[in-house]
Structure formats: structure tokens, C-alpha cells
Amino acid sequence: MPGHLTALHWALQEMETLKDDDVEVETYATGLNFRDVMGAINIVEASENGFGHEGAGIVRRAGSDVKDLKAGDHVMFIGNCALGTQLVVSENLCEKIPDGLSFEDAATMPCVFATSIYSIFDIGNLKKGQSILIHSACGGVGLATIQLAQMVDAEIYATVSNEEKAKYLMDTFGVPRNRIFNSRNTSFAEDVMQETNGEGVDLALNSLSGELLHVTWRCIAVFGKMVEICKRDLIGSGKLDMSPFMANRNYCCVDLDQICLRKPTINIVHLLRERHIHPIRPIKVFNSDVILDAFRYMQEGVHLGKIVVSMRDSTGQRLTYFDNFDAYLLVGGLGGLGRSISTWIVEHGARHLIYLSRSVGADKKHQEFAQELTSMGCRTDFVQGSVSNLDDVTKAVPQAQGRLKGILQMSMVLCDQTFTSMTIKEWNTVVHPKVKGTWNLHNTSVSANADLDFFVLFGSLSGVCGQPGQTNYASANTFLDAFSQYRLSLGLPACAIQIDAVEEVGCLAEHESIMQKLNAAGALPGTVLECELLEAIEVTTASTLSKSRLTASNNFCLGLRSSLPLSDPGNRSLWKKGTRMTAFHNSGETSTTSGSASSDDLETFVTAAKGDVALLGQPNSAHFLAVEIGKKVLSLLLKLEEGLQMSCSLFDVGMGSLVVIEL
DSSP: OTTOGGGOOOOOOOOOOOOTTEEEEEEEEEEEOHHHHHHHTTSSOOOTTOSOOEEEEEEEEEOTTOOSOOTTOEEEEEOTTOSSSEEEEEGGGEEEOOTTOOHHHHTTSHHHHHHHHIIIIIITOOOTTOEEEESSTTSHHHHHHHHHHHHTTOEEEEEESSHHHHHHHHHHHOOOGGGEEESSSTHHHHHHHHHTTTOOEEEEEEOOOTHHHHHHHTTEEEEEEEEEOOOHHHHTTOOOOSGGGGGTOEEEEOOHHHHHHHSOOOOOHHHHHTTSOOOOSSEEEEEGGGHHHHHHHHHHTOOOSEEEEESSOTTSOOSOOOOTTOEEEEESOOSHHHHHHHHHHHHTTOOEEEEEESSTTTSHHHHHHHHHHHHTTOEEEEEESOTTSHHHHHHHGGGGTTOEEEEEEOOOOOOOOOGGGOOHHHHHHHHHHHHHHHHHHHHHHHHTTOOOSEEEEEEETHHHHOOTTOHHHHHHHHHHHHHHHHHHHTTOOOEEEEEOOBSSSSHHHHOHHHHHHHHHTTBOTTOBOHHHHHHHHHHHHSGGGSGGGOOSOOOEEESOOBSSOTTOTTOOOTTTTSGGGHHHHHHHHHOOOHHHHHHHHHHHHHHHHHHOGGGGGSHHHHHHHHHHHHHHHHHHTTOOGGGOOTTSOHHHHTOOHHHHHHO
């Protein structure tokens, strides 16, 4: 939901077509900018393609008209959807990274320097001896602008939000303290006029909004310019006092998106080589698995320098990487879940996938999907047959040519019926693919001396919780748990995942009748996101299951929870009365987490106040609401509730304007 940072999640996205002058870049690091946060909380419209506008990585493919770049080149770039593992971008928006510059350092530079160069030189025409006011001078654009302004010997005036940032400008760039002002209120205007003997500045780079924008406009000298890089007032159709224009003052707007679209170019490396500029410092790096923390940290508006998201570790590897010389067998794998998992495996390096299924290749969609994988550099082999038939399995395994390194057993057949009415055919139809099929995969791979890295068995929570009419299916999934432990006892890798309904893809998402049954049983269908499933696959295929770390059981459930508290009379979950749930019932009666208790108390209060407005006037109501607001503020600031001090103002707690908007 736009406006809530907690709605951020990773998602698979189709790659753009590689045009003649485009390159495909594998992203290693991405610079985070305020407009990413403002898009996430719905202040400005977010890009349809995702977040991130600058980064650094390695060129993997180049279009036919690309002249200066080739596969393997390390580049920094400006481009939409930079906060992803790969992107397609024009060659004109890339520059080779000089030797000795890390991906993280390179990712701090493209957007901020491109914005600053165009703003203060192309538009502002800043020259030696002229004065410039730089707002938010310790942000990425601000620090880039200070470097460029010093390069041409301009007189620098700056605003910052606290004393720590003022000290940083003094120590790092030698900006005099009397030229550093407060960006949080209008006091900087009087200070600027005093320091410039009432004349104002020749150029102001404005990133403030509302009243602070108008105050900045009054700081412009005769024949001066104000360059606007903040979209907030522009989008909000803000008004500007016309009288300053009478003294030949100019007001201009710079939108980097439009510049990249109509004048696509990036040219900063020559300044870097000549030591006129350097990467933004300091930088704070977040790993991609804690992306929400990165957005929260920027939202607070207290950071110095640049925030960078690292998409890979220091060796350039993600958590899981499949060898491009090996082969991987997928039983099933051409349904919604299978296609998603297949694409993920190929994106992580696999170049040979073997599919075993009764209907493989019979559907036009199968051929189209094979072509898609081929375009990604992956070979696909289709073997038509049943995993329950040993002969069919023995036809599939040799397709790997002795290089079989992983098996994903995703077979699934449903034939629901009450147990008393179930025929032996209905039983075997469901059980055999998982039971006989798994035995066949095990025996054939062992006979072929396959040195497997993983053997993943896909089950269902039906095997853990039970489901009316699915005794056969529950039994088959229970077998997978036991068989995984059996393989582990032999020193062979194995893992069984019992999965709840997956949102948007897969059998349950495609068949509304099954989802309705889950709803009726009090389950919460669609609780597992596609990205969460892929994270689970990453765990099962990574070092957790390596032969050096085999454990008693690697099995786990994914998505087990209820839409209602277990104590709620309306909760009809079949498993809520099970012995294994006793601990949850007890914890609910004796103690609850502060977050859930707080939420329940607030909901109860609001409901009561709707029926009796006088409740709001009671002496303890204001205190209660203040505490609840304080707890929410601390959660937005990633702070513990224990640190709540009711005597503090919101500003003292550290809440900036962007956090206020989300609150």
C-alpha cells in the first residue's frame, strides 16, 4: 500500500528489452535517495518499475550500437529500478568506474553529481567569486555541490539540521561556522542577509519546501537565481511571490528524470580522475535483506552523506549461486510456483534445467517458458512421464550427463474426498507421486552416483495441520518430512518444506474453490508472498544443506498462522486445539507482547470512544493516547519502546517531517 514503508517487498520483474544502445548491468550497489523514500510514502509518485535511480555494477550484455562498453566492464549508472539485481540502461547513462573505486563508493556519485552539475553550472552558471546557498548541505546533493562550488572558488553558505553536521562541514571542507545556518526554521534568511551585507546570494540550490522555500526566495541577490530540486511544492501547485522577479531574479526547476529522458548523459569521471571531486562521505551501507531499515534510516533525515544498499557480498556473490556447468531436475515445475522458482534459479546462475512431468511440453505455455529461459542462457530438457514410474525417472536423470547437482520434488495431485468414502484409486492417485516418486528420485540419483547439493521436497501445511477431505494429501506430505530425515541419516542432503497458500502464483492462487475451503476453515490463504517462498528456496539450497552441515532435521513450515487469535471464539482453525499449540494459548492468557497488547488496547479504546465521545474528555485518556502515539513513533524510528520518555517532544525523539507524514 503506497504510504506505508512496511509494504515494501522484493518482487520478480520482467527485464526490459535490450535496445541497440543499451547495456544490461548486474547491480552490485545502489544509492538510496530522498525521492525513493518520498515515493514509498506516497508524497511523490513512485516509479512503476520500482525504486532506485543510481548504482554501480558489471555489464553483462551490450546492444549492437554500444561503442564504449563491453561485457565485464565495471560501471556506475543512472537508471530507473536501480534497486534490483539487474537492469537495462542506455550506454549514455553509464561511465566506467576508475580503478581502485569500490562499487559502494561509485554508487554514491551518479545522481547527486549529475543533479548538482546541471543545477549550478548549466542552469546556475556559477562562477569564481560568486556566492551560493546550499540547503541540506550534508545530504548527498549538498556534499556534491560543496565539492563543485569549491572547484570554481565560489563563496559557500550552507544550512544543516544539527551541530554535528555543522562540525562536519567545518572539519572536512573548511566552511566557516558563521556561514553555516539552521535548515529547520526560517532563521537562516536573516543570517544569510547579515553575512552578505544585505545583498543576498547569487545562487541558491533549494531542497526545502513550504515556508522555507519562500524565505529562500527572499535571500536571492539582484540578478541572482534560485534552482529548485525539490518536487513537493511543484506537485502541490505551490505559489511564488512575483515581486522579486522585478530585480532580474530567476527561478528554475531541475528534474533529473527529464534530463535523463531528453538529454541522456553522465560525465563525472574526468572530474574524479583530476581529483576535483571524490565519492560522497560518509556512507552507510545496508545489506539488501534489511532494505526496510535503509528506508527508515533515510526517512529520519538525520544521516550524514549517502545511504547505499549492497546487493551482493564482497565477492559479488548472492547467498545462493548455482554452477552454470551443472544440471538441476525439477519434478513438475511448470505451474505458477515452478515457473517462478525456475526463473529464480536461472537468475542465480543455473544454465541447465530438466523437467519431468506427465504433461510437460504439451501446453503452448511450456514452450513459451522454455524460450524465455533460453533467452536467459539456460538450456531446458523436457521429459514426459510420471515420477511414480521408475522407468520415467531413469530417463530423466541421465539428461544431466553426470552433472546432476540438485532435485526439486514439486509433484502435486489433489483428489479430495472424505476418508470413509475414499477409494483406493483416489488414495493412490494423490499418494504415489510424493511417496513412490520420492523413492524413485532417491534410488535413481544414488545409483547414478549423483553428488547432490540439495534434495528439496515440496509439501503442504495440510501434512501438519490436516484439512477436511485431504487425508490422502496430508499423509503424502507427512511422508516427505520422514523421508527427509531418513536421507539426512544416510549423510545425504534433504529438506522438506510444508508451505501454506502462496499469494498470486501457484495452484491455490489459481483455483478459487480451494481458497474458499481454506477461508471456511479459518486459515489465512495467501499469507506467503512469492518473495518469501523464494527466500525459503534460497535457504534450502544454500550452505544450510551442504554436506558439512547436515542436521537431524532441516524441515520447516512456511506461512503457518491464523487470521484470528487462537483464543477468539470465531477461530475455526483445525489445529488450534492441538497439544503443540498449548504454549501459544498459555502465553496469550498470561502475557502478550507489548506490540500486540498495545494494538488491542488502542483498538478497544477507539471503538469505545466512537460510542461515547465523552470518553475522550476523561483525565487518563490524553495520557493513554500520548503513550500509544509514542510507541508508534518509536517503532517508525526503529527504537525500543523501553526508551519512551513522555516528557520529550517529538522533535527531541528524532522524528523528522517524513516520519510525521507517515505517522
